[in-house]
Amino acid sequence: MTTEEKLKYFEESSLEEARKQAAAMIEEYKATTLRQSDLQLKTESDNLKRSNNMALSKEQLQIKRKITQKQNELKEKLFVEVKQQLEDYMTTSAYQQLLIKQIKNVQKEAGSGKLILYIDPADSDKRSSLQAATGAPVTVSEYSFMGGTRAVLQDRNILIDNSFASKLEKLKADFSFNGGATNA
Numbered sequence: 001m002t003t004e005e006k007l008k009y010f011e012e013s014s015l016e017e018a019r020k021q022a023a024a025m026i027e028e029y030k031a032t033t034l035r036q037s038d039l040q041l042k043t044e045s046d047n048l049k050r051s052n053n054m055a056l057s058k059e060q061l062q063i064k065r066k067i068t069q070k071q072n073e074l075k076e077k078l079f080v081e082v083k084q085q086l087e088d089y090m091t092t093s094a095y096q097q098l099l100i101k102q103i104k105n106v107q108k109e110a111g112s113g114k115l116i117l118y119i120d121p122a123d124s125d126k127r128s129s130l131q132a133a134t135g136a137p138v139t140v141s142e143y144s145f146m147g148g149t150r151a152v153l154q155d156r157n158i159l160i161d162n163s164f165a166s167k168l169e170k171l172k173a174d175f176s177f178n179g180g181a182t183n184a
Contacts, residue, residue: 071177079172083146086164090147096126099149102162103134106151113155120147120163 001009089095103117118141119127130138141150145163152159 074177075172075175078175079168082168082171086147086168090122095147096129099123099126099130100133102149103130103136103138103151106149106153106160106162107134107136109160110151110153110155113153116152116154118150118152120145123147 099119106115106117115136117136117138119130119138121140121142121144124140127138127140144165145161146165146168148163148165148167150159150161150163
């Protein structure tokens with residue numbers, strides 16, 4: 001081989017090697033760029049998901065607060081209506097019969113023990129008829145308890161509270177919107 005042929009061969013080999021290296025470098029660059037793009041896309045996608053989840057959580061919290069506020073408003077409205085119905089009920093003869101029944105039940109519970117029976121100040125006009133119907137002395141309480149009766153079994157230091165105030169408070173405390181008052 002002549003020098004010129006050797007040079008031409010060397011040049012072609014060098015150019016071929018340079019083309020291969022350039023093609024390999026281009027492929028490597030494309031692969032690297034593609035990996036970086038995929039990584040950036042995944043990162044941005046994760047950031048968007050996280051951002052959406054945070055926004056969704058905030059919105060759910062606001063909705064829960066609004067629901068709770070509305071439930072509390074409705075609960076208050078409901079118990080105002082219940083209180084009004086109790087006040088209406090207290091004007092009926094059925095209420096008088098309830099008081100007699102409560103007093104008789106307490107008398108059975110007390111047996112021969114010492115007993116103090118209380119009625120609400122609003123029921124003071126019923127005192128004499130309740131005493132006549134039950135044969136028990138009835139005391140008008142100094143404090144209002146929205147109707148019903150209270151009794152103290154002095155021998156056993158027991159308070160029997162059949163007042164509407166305590167029953168209403170218990171119902172209010174146990175009330176939930178997933179079915180009303182819970183019976184535990």
